[in-house]
Amino acid sequence: MTDPILERWRLLLGEPGGACLGGGPLGPQAAARDAAMEWLYGRDEDLRRRGVRRGGTGGSVPTTVDWLDDITRLFPKETVERLQRDAIERYEIHDVVTDPAVLEHIEPNQALLRAVLRTKHLMSPHVLRLARRIVETVVRQLMDRLATEVRTAFSGAKARRPGRLRQARNFDVTRTLRANLGRYRPETGKVVIETPYFFTRTRRHLEQWQVILLVDQSGSMADSVIHSAVTAACLWGLPGVRTHLVAFDTEVVDLTSDVDDPVELLMKVQLGGGTDIARAAAYGAGLIDRPRRAIVALISDFYEGGDPHRLVRVVRGLVEQGTKVLGLAALDERAEPAYDREVGQRLADAGAFVGAMTPGELASFVAEHVGR
Structure with a gap:
């Protein structure tokens, strides 16, 4: 059985890293991953000069659509997003966001949103309508996350009086330390907290x-x-x-x-x-x-x-x-x-x-x- 760590090194280095596996072949899935990575990183002249990637063992991937389908099937989500980001930002493969066939299949993420904003002037009205799906999806995801933070921040102003609701965000550090300084332990350098204090959050009339x-x-x-x-x-x-x-x-x-x-x-x-x-x-x-x-x-x-x-x-x-x-x-x-x-x-x-x-x-x- 192939050591997975050695296999990762082989995939990282490409064909020149064959010694990692003692010259043996990659398994079917690993070979497919190697081909997908070669399609992207094989075009990097600097890597070739350094002998890192120099041709893969898998079959060629003829189109961007096929490549995107392959990496989605072969790699975890975080890796897929990194590969997509490199394709767009490092190698400027613009058809990732300007080809209608690609836009109909691709899973929206923030790297793609950045790419749409940078290349939308190259898009026809039809392609721009498809690209808008990426913008809408990523913005909705960001809105959902940030709206919660904003609601928390605006849930009320801190009032300097004790509160009964003991939540971490309402913890009054200054008052708690002042009240418990008598329990300082020199041998540990710590204050033993017997009575914690908390703020209350109240709504006030807000000036514009x-x-x-x-x-x-x-x-x-x-x-x-x-x-x-x-x-x-x-x-x-x-x-x-x-x-x-x-x-x-x-x-x-x-x-x-x-x-x-x-x-x-x-x-x-x-x-x-x-x-x-x-x-x-x-x-x-x-x-x-x-x-x-x-x-x-x-x-x-x-x-x-x-x-x-x-x-x-x-x-x-x-x-x-x-x-x-x-x-x-x-x-x-x-x-x-x-x-x-x-x-x-x-x-x-x-x-x-x-x-x-x-x-x-x-x-x-x-x-x-x-x-x-």
Whole structure:
């Protein structure tokens, strides 16, 4: 019986890794997996130069549709999504999202949604209608997940009095530690908690706040654009919140009228192009009615193609008038920022919070301020 670990190494390396199996052949299923991987990674010149993949032992896979059917049958879901992502983003196999036959079979996921947003300008009206299914499915999945987080964040403001409902999210760390400091154990470095305290969450009359999301639609910000659209839709109509969504490159497009329909909104986004962040920030500043009741979230990688000095001036002006300014280098599930750190530091020096957030963290930030 073939050792599964050695078989994985053989599949990873391709034919040059045959020594992993002592020169023996792959079984039927493993050979089919090898052929599917060779169809994708066999086109990689760098891998061939390094002797990693150099021809597989399985039969050829003639079309993208066949390949997608094969990987769905042969690999677990997580691997299928990784293979699809590499096909689209690494090797730019656009027919994964522009071929009607493929679109009718493929299982929607976020990598495919990013690909649709990047390539929809290449699609005929018929193909665009099929691609819309991917947008609708993934947006619905994201909405279902995020709506729960938003409802939790807005379920009530924290009140500084004891609560009877003992839930982790209501745990009052400061009061509990203060009340139990007398039970500190030096030998263990721990405080023994005898009496835990919790907040209560009560609904208050909420004054209207504006939440203005300014979203960079350059190609590197695709995930943040998707999550911004979904976040805006979840915030739309909540008590005490008036939401704006503005997309920008070198131009500024106010998409607020479509915030309640994130699918339609995303179909209007045009990824790519230059970037004029200062222009977008100035537009956002012009939307503010009550500066001390406004949150501006500037979602960008901060690689400014416009005037960085103007950008810093606008942000400093917003902060000085009492507006909360967030400079978010990423708004997605991973919250892994990649951005121009020099410009980011200048914005932080001007008084903005600069970093990255998940959509749930942004919703919590908004809820904390709206509930005050």
